[in-house]
Amino acid sequence: MNAAYLHLLVNHLPLFGALFGTVALVWGLLKHNAGMKTAGLIFLISASAGGWMAHITGERAEHFVEELPTVSRQTVHAHEDAAETTHLFVVPLGVLAILALYLDKKGSRWTPITLWTVATLGAATCITAGFAAETGGHIIHSEVHGPTAEHASSDHDHPEN
Numbered sequence: 001m002n003a004a005y006l007h008l009l010v011n012h013l014p015l016f017g018a019l020f021g022t023v024a025l026v027w028g029l030l031k032h033n034a035g036m037k038t039a040g041l042i043f044l045i046s047a048s049a050g051g052w053m054a055h056i057t058g059e060r061a062e063h064f065v066e067e068l069p070t071v072s073r074q075t076v077h078a079h080e081d082a083a084e085t086t087h088l089f090v091v092p093l094g095v096l097a098i099l100a101l102y103l104d105k106k107g108s109r110w111t112p113i114t115l116w117t118v119a120t121l122g123a124a125t126c127i128t129a130g131f132a133a134e135t136g137g138h139i140i141h142s143e144v145h146g147p148t149a150e151h152a153s154s155d156h157d158h159p160e161n
Helices: 003-010 013-031 034-065 073-106 111-140
Strands: none
Touching: 003 034, 013 034, 013 073, 013 111, 034 073, 034 111, 073 111
């Protein structure tokens, strides 16, 4: 098992965890359903943990895939930039979701605004994670960019056949 494989195992957690968590949290807020709010927060905390793991494994996977002859370094760096933006959202999302869970259990007067802030940050994370996933799909997946797309151009030192 290499770094790229580990990255592929965890890189969907931020996107789908944030999506399901945000939907569950908003549903729970609108329907006044405590169980759904809690489930949404747990999903969002999981998304945050998954985002951290994807970030760590992505750093290692980058060095692995950049050495492959069919991979464009430009494509890898575009994905890295998008993933770093997601990381800026997903880490605070987890911290704020933990705080919201705590405030909700304590019955704080700050709970509603904290929960809606978490939901908003969750939605923003979904958007940035979706963009990171899309750019990541262009690294090797021909089903995303098509079989005739240019993979690696002159950014590798490999001779053309």
